[in-house]
Amino acid sequence: MFESVDDVVSRLSDQKYICSRQIATVVYLASQLRKPILVEGPAGVGKTELAKVVAGAMDCKLLRLQCYEGLDEAKALYEWEYAKQLLYTQILKDKISEVLEGAATLKEAVERIGRQDSVFFSERFILPRPLLQAISADHPLVLLIDEIDKSDSEFEAFLLEVLSDFQVSVPELGTIQAQQIPVVVLTSNNAREMSDALKRRCLHLFIDFPSQEQELEIVQLKVPGIAAQLANQVVEVVQSIRKLDLKKVPSISETLDWAKALTLLNVHRLEEAQVNETLNTILKYEGDVRKAEAELKEYISRQKAKVETSATSQEQDDKDLLH
Amino acid sequence: MDDKIVEFGHLLRENGLKVSVAENMDTFAALGLVGVYDKQLLKDTLRATFVKRQVDIPVYDELFDMFFTGLGEVIKAAAASTMQAMDMTEEEFQEFLEQLEDALQNMDQELSDLARALLTNNTGQLEKMLQEAAQQSNLQDIQRSFQEGQFANALAQMMGFGNIQQELQTLKDALQQAGLSPEQIEQLSQYIDQRLQDLAHMIRSYVRAELEKKDSELRDQQKMRSLADKSFYYLSEDEIRKMKEAVTKLAQRLKHIIAIRRKRAKRGRLDLQRTLRKNLQYGGVPFNIILDVKKKEKPQVVILCDVSDSVRNVSRFMLQFVYSVQDLYSKVRSFIFVADIGDVTKLFEDNDVHQAIDLALRGNFINIYAHSDFGRAFKTFHRDYLSIINKRTTVLVLGDARNNYNLPHDWVIRDLQQKAKQVIWLNPESRLTWGFGDSEMDRYAPYCDLVEECRNLNQLYRVIDHLVTA
Numbered sequence: 001m002f003e004s005v006d007d008v009v010s011r012l013s014d015q016k017y018i019c020s021r022q023i024a025t026v027v028y029l030a031s032q033l034r035k036p037i038l039v040e041g042p043a044g045v046g047k048t049e050l051a052k053v054v055a056g057a058m059d060c061k062l063l064r065l066q067c068y069e070g071l072d073e074a075k076a077l078y079e080w081e082y083a084k085q086l087l088y089t090q091i092l093k094d095k096i097s098e099v100l101e102g103a104a105t106l107k108e109a110v111e112r113i114g115r116q117d118s119v120f121f122s123e124r125f126i127l128p129r130p131l132l133q134a135i136s137a138d139h140p141l142v143l144l145i146d147e148i149d150k151s152d153s154e155f156e157a158f159l160l161e162v163l164s165d166f167q168v169s170v171p172e173l174g175t176i177q178a179q180q181i182p183v184v185v186l187t188s189n190n191a192r193e194m195s196d197a198l199k200r201r202c203l204h205l206f207i208d209f210p211s212q213e214q215e216l217e218i219v220q221l222k223v224p225g226i227a228a229q230l231a232n233q234v235v236e237v238v239q240s241i242r243k244l245d246l247k248k249v250p251s252i253s254e255t256l257d258w259a260k261a262l263t264l265l266n267v268h269r270l271e272e273a274q275v276n277e278t279l280n281t282i283l284k285y286e287g288d289v290r291k292a293e294a295e296l297k298e299y300i301s302r303q304k305a306k307v308e309t310s311a312t313s314q315e316q317d318d319k320d321l322l323h
Numbered sequence: 324m325d326d327k328i329v330e331f332g333h334l335l336r337e338n339g340l341k342v343s344v345a346e347n348m349d350t351f352a353a354l355g356l357v358g359v360y361d362k363q364l365l366k367d368t369l370r371a372t373f374v375k376r377q378v379d380i381p382v383y384d385e386l387f388d389m390f391f392t393g394l395g396e397v398i399k400a401a402a403a404s405t406m407q408a409m410d411m412t413e414e415e416f417q418e419f420l421e422q423l424e425d426a427l428q429n430m431d432q433e434l435s436d437l438a439r440a441l442l443t444n445n446t447g448q449l450e451k452m453l454q455e456a457a458q459q460s461n462l463q464d465i466q467r468s469f470q471e472g473q474f475a476n477a478l479a480q481m482m483g484f485g486n487i488q489q490e491l492q493t494l495k496d497a498l499q500q501a502g503l504s505p506e507q508i509e510q511l512s513q514y515i516d517q518r519l520q521d522l523a524h525m526i527r528s529y530v531r532a533e534l535e536k537k538d539s540e541l542r543d544q545q546k547m548r549s550l551a552d553k554s555f556y557y558l559s560e561d562e563i564r565k566m567k568e569a570v571t572k573l574a575q576r577l578k579h580i581i582a583i584r585r586k587r588a589k590r591g592r593l594d595l596q597r598t599l600r601k602n603l604q605y606g607g608v609p610f611n612i613i614l615d616v617k618k619k620e621k622p623q624v625v626i627l628c629d630v631s632d633s634v635r636n637v638s639r640f641m642l643q644f645v646y647s648v649q650d651l652y653s654k655v656r657s658f659i660f661v662a663d664i665g666d667v668t669k670l671f672e673d674n675d676v677h678q679a680i681d682l683a684l685r686g687n688f689i690n691i692y693a694h695s696d697f698g699r700a701f702k703t704f705h706r707d708y709l710s711i712i713n714k715r716t717t718v719l720v721l722g723d724a725r726n727n728y729n730l731p732h733d734w735v736i737r738d739l740q741q742k743a744k745q746v747i748w749l750n751p752e753s754r755l756t757w758g759f760g761d762s763e764m765d766r767y768a769p770y771c772d773l774v775e776e777c778r779n780l781n782q783l784y785r786v787i788d789h790l791v792t793a
Contacts, residue, residue, distance in 0.1 A: 025367035033349070
């Protein structure tokens, strides 16, 4: 459990996650108020990562439920293991006929089988899915419901019930009450607007692309061997590319990929040739690449000019000294 | 502070955020944890509990700054201006205030609370009095900028501005007899005048800040909402741009709704035959259940858009809307006409929707400056394109049916109706004017399955909804 907002910041940074005060505040409130967090923001800003590092910082297990179109209760909550039940009845045929032995009428036979219902609908034959696992767990954990916007509205409605009461009812077993309330993180890429009812039950967190300083910090943390100058340039370039009108803007993970690729290639300063070769790590569409190339060319020539002027002034200084 | 938070929630609600009781309760629970003393923390906390949509974040930021730095800042700014006017540093000013307080205590003149608070620059006291006066004069009801003066006057009266003027005048007179040096008297009366001005200024700024709170987003919101009801004829340039956004949004919503409806319609009952066949391999024990899937065919649409001057805007939105939800149909063919008719389907295949519309309406395809002749356009369509109409096609005609007294050739529509699944006519004119003057609506109407007035976005939405579901 987190003690204060500052505590969140420091413990997340132990997990190599650099977060703003806004993020830390929401995480702190969620852990205290036991409310789910709904995280929204563009792809690749570390929404899913947030859940992982929170689990890491709280030193507990992470359960992940990936949403997709057509996800239903059976996949999210629980399922009866139909095949296993059938298999057991086949194997136990003899035993069953023993039970049925001497039953005079069909009615009596059904009666007798009925009395054995609980054998087949017991926890032995239930297949718990992430939601049920999260609720029935006896130790604290973090439940990540990823890309909730991809699921159907029906599933969202079903989720409401689980998230507000933290209990589920399995008709054959009764109601299962959560032993402890997990920290729930829902992420959404805004493919569709979530319902107001769901939003009301959550704390809302919007994560945007980080500022230049923050991104630089992240790059230096995640790509340890990177040259300071290169890190600076990479971040600067990515930040300026994000301002262009692109189909898909590069995210933090792409910045990191690029930085890693350049470090692998042993680059210390951005040069046009290498940039053009590696540009496909940050841009995923042909049109985007073309648009960005022009911008990059300008940036590199500007950088070069800067370096040259400083070099010539250096020379000038040297000459002055000689005189 | 509790009241203030509730009031802030109310303010957010007025500006279009969805703040319910649940949000308020969360907020109080959260504030119980983090307290209200750190402003940034307060801002982050309230943002987490009050704001639920990304689009609301800028509004929230603006309102928060406005709300929580309101009155205190105004009063402080007034004190600062006094300091400047009297040419004093902060320490000098403090010292001066202390002296003044002593002097006031020594004098036997009775001072009202307001005068005392004002002269000694008691920020807390002033704030409280301003707020009380604001409540009594119903300042929270202010709506429009022309009410600013009226509310400022009411507030001033409530604070007893007239009385204090008199009071300070007598105070100045009393100073003359208090046996102070002329410079001190000079300085003090300058100070008193200055403070009086400050008070007037405070009242005005307070009223303005209150008005801004109400004003900023509210109007934009109302505009957007009413845009959907506004007739296409009366749109300004700016509104056309906004309308594009609204159309996109609406189309998105429709798409979402339709997707759900389709899915629901698709899920059928148990298909016994196929279930048994599929499970033969398990000895007839039904491991896999098969439900029947209802097939629902997507509609094919042929659009005929009148693009003559009078209805061009409507055609623009019509085309945008239809193409924004293109994946809801299996096929769209679009034609534009004035007197000639032109096939613009390819334009929409090759270009982005907005570009295609601009290209289509530029006049390279047909002469868009001719006089409308529905009859001729229909006849040409009948001759050249009748073969594209089949039993699954919905024909959508958009036009005001103002034919300039040319031959209507309504038999074309009759033929179309016989061949097509349905013919829908959208008329951007008010229903009352149909059939008057050169309007041939009454001749065409009998051959249409549906004739709808389509004057604004909401009506357009209903028609498209009908189109994709029926």
